Amino acid sequence: MKNPKLSIILLASAALAAGACQKSIEYRDVVFFTGTENSPVTSMYVEGPTALGLTVTTSSKVTSDMSVGVMVDPSALEAFSASQGIEYQMLPEGSYKLDESTFVIENGKNVSQPVNFEILSMDDFEDGALYCVPVRLTETSNGMDILNASRTTYIVINQIITTQGPNLAQTHYISFPTIINNSMFSNMSACTMEIRVLMNSFYSASANPGIASVIGVEENFLLRFGDISCDKNQLQYAGRGASITSSSHFNTGTWYHIAVVDNGSTLTLYVNGNVEGTVDSSGKSAINLAWDYMDGFHIGYSERGRLMNGVVSEARVWNRALNIIELENNQCYVDPKSDGLIGYWRLDELVDGKFKDLTGNGNDGNPSGNFKWYENLKCPVIE
16 A cells, blocks of 8 residues: 555655756746847937947856857838838948957857947938838857847838928918818818927916927817817817817927827827827717918918917828828838828928928918918937
8 A cells, every 4th residue: 555645755856846946947047139128129210320339148157158140131120010000211221330240248148249230321211211220139059049039130120301391380381272172181081190399488377278390270170279178288189069178288498399199990099109188079070171261271370379489390281090000110201202291381492482292292381471381390309
């Protein structure tokens, strides 16, 4: 007959052994790209030749010098683009390089010497193109495992654009007479309207109604700051019997990307790609930016003036609802031939006295007078 005490001891020993085995699997040493534990994306902001230092980290200090192979892996880009919902491109050939093919972690350390990823030239970069370079770890000299989730880092290249914009200064505005009664801008079931804005000042708290109009058409599809129903430095969408007020309060001297998106059932207000509020838009009348009410579609003007004291850049109108990824990634520039883009004004120069509509639809903007330029305008803004 088996000894019950011995059986218990053997079972306990087996359980301990299994637990020890499991622990050895869970806590094995691994190497990974530094800083990619939570996300494989590494952001790089460029406005000329520059370098980004990459390093790898081990989960414990190594007991002898260790090398880790590294290479650019263009084959990984398609799957990554699909996972992000963004059409990334590889950088133009010859515009970049890795300055080494291996990382070295010295004895007694767990972080490598840096390997530089270098932007050599931006001469062949396309305006508005979304670039990404996958860089992959290949092997280790001592057989240490590579953490699979951090085997590849995706270097997303953000081009910093330097331009200028009109300072409306509560004196000037931009009108678009050819949009009035234009069928392209009327009876839209979906619409996105977006613009970058920096406010010099807001109306005083006592001003009634204290509205500073930014872009759109009064009573139909308008973005503005202030109202009797909100603070003067809150953003508000107003039109078609609905309104949304931003939860955020805005600062002067700061650039913001603001947008309103109506997909036909829900209307959403965005600031810098973040949702600020939503409202049900099903059953509302069609969006009509061609309406001639109060002189129609404007930037910096609506009913009886309501001028804004600020600077504007990158104004766009789409006849479709952009998603949040598009809003986040296209704040500084978009391809003028983008699907659904019906009006695009970079507002960075005057051509024959007008702000050109880059879509080619011919709806140029007319400045109301001689404004001053806000120069050295950078996008994106790096804090």
